[in-house]
Amino acid sequence: MGRWAQYRTRGRAGGEVSAFPLPAPVYDSDWVASGVLSEGLEILNVELLVACPVPADGAWSQYSTDGETWLDGSNCSCGDVTEIVASLEAVDYYVRIRWQTDGITPISDWSVPHLVPAV
Numbered sequence: 001m002g003r004w005a006q007y008r009t010r011g012r013a014g015g016e017v018s019a020f021p022l023p024a025p026v027y028d029s030d031w032v033a034s035g036v037l038s039e040g041l042e043i044l045n046v047e048l049l050v051a052c053p054v055p056a057d058g059a060w061s062q063y064s065t066d067g068e069t070w071l072d073g074s075n076c077s078c079g080d081v082t083e084i085v086a087s088l089e090a091v092d093y094y095v096r097i098r099w100q101t102d103g104i105t106p107i108s109d110w111s112v113p114h115l116v117p118a119v
Contacts, residue, residue: 022053022099022108031059031076031111033095035119041086042119044073044093052078056099056107067094067113075103090118 018024025031030050036043046061061073061084073084076097085093093116099108 018109020099020106020108022056024109025059025097025099025111027111027114031097033093033114033116035093035116037119041088042090043083044085044087044095044116045081045083046073046076046095046097047081048076048078048097050078053099055101057101058099058103059097060100060106061095061097062110064094064113065091067115070096075100092116092118 027033031046031048033044033046036045044063046059048059052058056078058078059076061076061082062070063073063085064070071085073095074082076082076084084095094113095116096110096113098106098110101107
């Protein structure tokens with residue numbers, strides 16, 4: 001009997017194993033998100049706080065107003081601030097990112113979504 005079958009038989013499952021080579025980015029450690037008001041627009045920014053972990057060359061962002069329906073944001077450069085959406089309305093946004101390589105290939109799971117309150 002294999003290890004996973006034994007865990008199920010004994011009533012405790014093993015942890016999920018990611019299909020990606022890097023762990024998901026961690027808020028306040030790897031990245032932060034903020035909303036700013038500029039010329040009547042609410043602007044949602046993502047800042048990557050660290051150098052990209054090898055083999056990542058950046059991150060991809062997504063945002064949502066309900067935490068369930070995700071819209072594509074922008075490519076985010078490591079060590080830089082990236083504007084991912086601007087709105088005329090004051091809106092609460094959820095933001096998540098994942099590491100990527102070659103500008104398009106995901107190499108981590110999505111981070112835990114972070115709520116950025118309207119400004």
